[in-house]
Amino acid sequence: MRKEAFFGMSREDSLDLLADARVVHLATTTPVRQPVLRASNAVVMEGAVFFHGSGAGEKGTTVGMPAVVSAEEVVAEIPSFMIDARRACVATTLYRSVQAHGHLEQVKDRAEKARILRAFMAKYQPEGGFEPLEAESPLYGAALDEMLVLRMPIEHLDGKAKLGQNREPEELARMMEKLWERGLPGDPRAIEVIRSANPGAPVPAFLDWAGGLPLTCALGTAPADLAQAVKLLEGEYWLAGLRPESIARAHELSQAWVGARDDGLVIASARAVSDGKTAWIYDVVVDRPWRGRGLGTALMRLLLDHPAVRSAAAVRLATKDAQPLYARLGFKDVSAWKRTFASSEMVLERAGR
Ligand SMILES: CC(C)(COP(=O)(O)OP(=O)(O)OC[C@H]1O[C@@H](n2cnc3c(N)ncnc32)[C@H](O)[C@@H]1OP(=O)(O)O)[C@@H](O)C(=O)NCCC(=O)NCCS
Incomplete structure (x- = not known):
């Protein structure tokens, strides 16, 4: 049997793993092919992954580039003797991982940026404690214009759950x-x-x-x-x-x-x-x-x-x-x-x- 049949994760489980990750890894390149790898907050919704950052930062140079976003969860380290009393190399790590592929797009519309940032706040600060994040609010308007918001529509999703299914x-x-x-x-x-x-x-x-x-x-x-x-x-x-x-x-x-x-x-x-x-x-x-x-x-x-x-x-x-x-x-x-x-x-x- 092919390995994917053992380890492949459903689209729903893969999206859940990505959406629940507190930090994801974003790999992409600049237009001059400098590799970029960043740990970042992210929100997953409407079939896309969203990021935010400073307008002047490195992420701003990656608009239009192909990108991969990954997240993983280690379930347990399994020493060899838990599987085989004598052989060393069966030692393994049980984990779930997901990679989403796509191209990075810049979100420019202020109201759309505010909507996406509300999703970030709902994920990372559900307890509230801030003024409503509205595009026209004097508290946020200018900051929203300066902020970089990126969207990566998910073109391909690859989830793997390595949880002993081949045992x-x-x-x-x-x-x-x-x-x-x-x-x-x-x-x-x-x-x-x-x-x-x-x-x-x-x-x-x-x-x-x-x-x-x-x-x-x-x-x-x-x-x-x-x-x-x-x-x-x-x-x-x-x-x-x-x-x-x-x-x-x-x-x-x-x-x-x-x-x-x-x-x-x-x-x-x-x-x-x-x-x-x-x-x-x-x-x-x-x-x-x-x-x-x-x-x-x-x-x-x-x-x-x-x-x-x-x-x-x-x-x-x-x-x-x-x-x-x-x-x-x-x-x-x-x-x-x-x-x-x-x-x-x-x-x-x-x-x-
Ligand atoms: C207590 C409880 C968890 C037991 O669950 P259970 O699956 O019925 O337990 P078991 O079948 O393994 O054992 C039942 C035994 O519990 C004892 N028992 C359970 N509730 C009892 C009660 N209110 N008064 C006296 N004895 C009680 C009896 O001795 C009974 O023994 P028997 O089989 O000789 O009649 C269950 O009755 C329950 O959820 N009760 C309400 C919540 C509660 O009181 N929790 C315990 C508080 S610490």
Whole structure:
């Protein structure tokens, strides 16, 4: 099979990767064939990539020239022993990359420049904090005239996702087990990225749940995960008074966030924060129709084995009424001697960690 068939990325995914990049690389030439390579902010919309810069800068000399814009995302470094116990040269990097080709055009119309710069502000400063960027505003008018704005309509787009698609199922299984074992901060997410790029790959043993659905060791890899997890937690007593945005932010900032999806929809979620010595577990939830089948227990076992949690000497959580679930996992109720919470506080102490 040709390599493109393994690694080619859809146009939509390629555009998303380019649009999400905070910095892209722009390669082009001047009219006298001096090569130009610049790291730059960029906005992708309407089938084109946009840049801005100073009217007097080097970019201004590249109008009309052919150009390539690239962006990439490193997913994980894979040492050789994760694939083959003996051979060195199978070591690899998993990544996604995109190159867009076209010719650079100058945008001269002031209103059009203002519209493009509004798109830059929406991407790079969505929180606002500035006067509306209007072409006729005395605050911006003259500056807009001086500023260089470039458009590169995308003539050709080339996206590549190198995520182990050329590997045998048993190699992928070994890779995912080893990533879980290594447990660098990006490794749980890398496992989920590998799984979604290789739907035929076996479910690693640590994600297997006897109830019929695989677990996920890194929620947040699908764009809808966050909103769905927050929805699942709606109305829970320990979150009363908190804004949904705060709950969402807490999930994004947690070193561990595990769960399960059914048909793409989050049906279970749990998270932990940890300094490596003490971990706190929060927001354990299973969707009602799925309760009582062992999913909550499986989720907790996965969370306790998560790289951010597994080395902690103490794992703590507070609960009002689900003590039997945690007691079965080794947690002890310490509320009788440590009344820091209105509900009982439980702790799992693990010697020698
Ligand atoms: C708690 C929760 C995550 C458990 O999920 P689950 O998939 O039903 O869990 P399991 O099937 O693995 O285990 C169920 C066990 O949990 C215990 N349990 C769950 N909720 C309980 C509650 N409110 N009171 C007492 N025990 C409870 C029971 O001991 C039950 O044991 P059983 O199987 O012997 O009846 C789920 O019920 C839930 O989302 N509840 C609402 C949110 C919540 O209370 N979260 C925990 C706060 S820290």
